[in-house]
Amino acid sequence: MRIVFSTGDIHGIGPEIILKSVLSRPSGEDTYVAAGSFKALEFYRDLLGLPVELRRIDGPDAIAKITPEPGVLHVLSVAEPETIQPGTLSRTAGEIAMRSLETAAALCRDGLCDALVTAPLHKEAIALAGYRNTGHTDFLADFFGVSSQIMLFVDPVSGLKVALATIHEPLSKVPALVRAMDLDAFFTTLAGSMRRDFRLDEPKIAVLGLNPHASDGGVMGSEEATVIRPAIERLSGAMQIDGPFPADGFFGAKRYRNYDLIVAMYHDQGLLPFKVLAFDTGINVTLGLPIVRTSPDHGTGFDKAGKGTASERSFLEATKLGATIARNRTQTTE
The missing domain is CATH 3.40.718.10 (Isopropylmalate Dehydrogenase)
Structure with missing residues (x-):
């Protein structure tokens, strides 16, 4: 399966938990693509000493040629910031988060990726960037023209x-x-x-x-x-x-x-x-969309950004579940 990550707010823990999740999936069963800021992912990789290989993608068409490789994250750059300031509220970070989400959703819509896993965004930052959406769910509903989306929360444990x-x-x-x-x-x-x-x-x-x-x-x-x-x-x-x-x-x-x-x-x-029962492992799944979308059940974690202490557990579980649902849907239609 080809899994695409939206990078969320680059001043939060999103880039960190994406990188850690790629390292935590050593089997190489799936291909991982991030749509967002290459500079931000590179910044946190180097800051935190995470041995993830980042490879630039020239354009969406190149995704079809990618094969699974452990420890490799392919990055489609959609926008780049002038500076990166972990833990700060920023209009630019909000803009990049939403452009990342839109690009990642389009990759799934066009059949280039099989599931979308969204890193956390900050509602105030996206408002500063001029977006009226309150978050991922309503943006995706508007993007796909869906009015009956359902929020489902899953604890895989x-x-x-x-x-x-x-x-x-x-x-x-x-x-x-x-x-x-x-x-x-x-x-x-x-x-x-x-x-x-x-x-x-x-x-x-x-x-x-x-x-x-x-x-x-x-x-x-x-x-x-x-x-x-x-x-x-x-x-x-x-x-x-x-x-x-x-x-x-x-x-x-x-x-x-x-x-x-x-x-x-x-x-x-x-x-x-x-x-209370599943704070560290809970996953958000959006039903009613024409694509598979999962996300961790937590926020941007500005207080932990850039410190290397953020847990990737929920994001990792969201990645696993996104791949599982995509496989189940493929088998159902065969």
Whole structure:
């Protein structure tokens, strides 16, 4: 598989964890390409003494001729900074991060790469660069013309998977968004992804309630009775899906161990327990795109940038999973 990395904010830990991840994959099964700043990758390689061989790519067409080699990172330069200042907020770094992302996404769209793994970007830096996107997910949705992308979080160590019904939305908007959702289509898409991307023939799905105690029979809200439970009942003959469960008791009693996928109604309901359980190994997967996209479940780490202390574990796991999903999709279509 050909895996392309977007380099993220070059003043953060993105270049470091990319370089370390290449060193941590010694088998040479896959080819690694970085779209971004050659100068930044070279800067951090030399600063941190990381023995990665960097090779420039003249253009996208050259990618098809690359063969896997351990410890080699091929770099397609899309923009170069005048200076590199680890740990600092910069308009230039934000611009390079977004140009890197756009180029990497195009390489996957055009079939030159099989999966995209995105290094962290800084929302304020990309705003300074004039972008209105809040992050990778909505940029990629706009780029591919997709309106129904899904955020899935995966821990490869425990197998825990958490999907979000709503993503980066204020709590005040969540109930109306849930009521307006086509939950049947949403759950069906998730089940299909579990089968295609993760090779789970009969995935077991648990759905969390929206309200405290899953509304306690309507005492604390109506969405469970009017929206969530009816969707689950309609689909129960076609898939293994249960709920809605009170979120606190579900995680407190470790019932998540009995399911392949947990669906949370809003961001913190799903991400708070997930990050408690899988902070160092968690992976973000964007479903609903025409390409494979994964990323580490952490930020730019400005406080660690340039110090050599950043852990590549989450990025490495995202790279492995991106390659696995790409292989699974290829085998499914054969």
